[in-house]
Amino acid sequence: MAYLDINGVVRKFGGLTAVNGITLAIEKGAIFGLIGPNGSGKTTLFNCINNYYPPHSGDIVFKGKSLKGISSHEICKLGIGRTFQIVKPLRRMTVLDNVMSGAFLRKNSLNEARDKALESLDFCELTHRKDMLAKDLPIADKKRMEISRSLATEPELLLLDETAAGLNPREIDGAMKLIRKIQDTGITCLVVEHVMKFVMGISDRIMCINFGREIAKGKPEEIANHPEVIKAYLGEEYAKGQ
Ligand SMILES: Nc1ncnc2c1ncn2[C@@H]1O[C@H](COP(=O)(O)OP(=O)(O)OP(=O)(O)O)[C@@H](O)[C@H]1O
Ligand SMILES: [Mg+2]
16 A cells, blocks of 8 residues: 555546546655646645545545545644645744644644744745735745745645745755655655656656646656656657757
């Protein structure tokens, strides 16, 4: 049994089947990339994993335990953290307070939560921003703050939704370094991303989906050269540049 087993997950919105029978096994310690065109169901699959949108059929098993019927916050407590495609800072709170809100998942006192948050901010190289209001952060640091907040919940598996979107090339390099550093601590990462340099550069394996279904699964170089992936998503221009 894999660390995270996604078995035939289906999620519908009215007549639209956003996730249509995805099956995926992720090994502990891996960075797994999930790619596909806009609207192909990537974020919905994340929302299924943490039961924000419970699957209509199929099952998700984390460390041998089915997540069926478990609430999102309990799933976080089981060790699955996440960030959001559209960043969700507590805008009028400081960066430190934002990260502390994550730390309170496991810490019962203010001091313990503050220490955990400071450790997490240091890990994400964001200590210098700790007293700023979250709303005043530039986008790259807002994304780092979200990662820091999810790390403060002490996850074992981290779902990262478009960490590199909106970042400049230097910031993308920084984000790649950060994700590798997270992996080095033993945390497994599932990464949704459109920035190919990022996802091809950090993933051990990648799955490409379209219309909620798998097109291909494999190593980054296999995916980059896969005819169906090129046709549905990457395009001929990308393939020529390989
Ligand atoms: N809450 C919802 N209600 C209705 N339809 C939804 C909802 N959430 C997602 N969808 C639809 O499900 C499909 C998959 O959306 P999803 O956000 O998972 O795509 P995505 O692969 O993350 O796309 P992107 O790359 O643009 O972020 C889309 O057609 C979307 O409009
Ligand atoms: Mg999305």
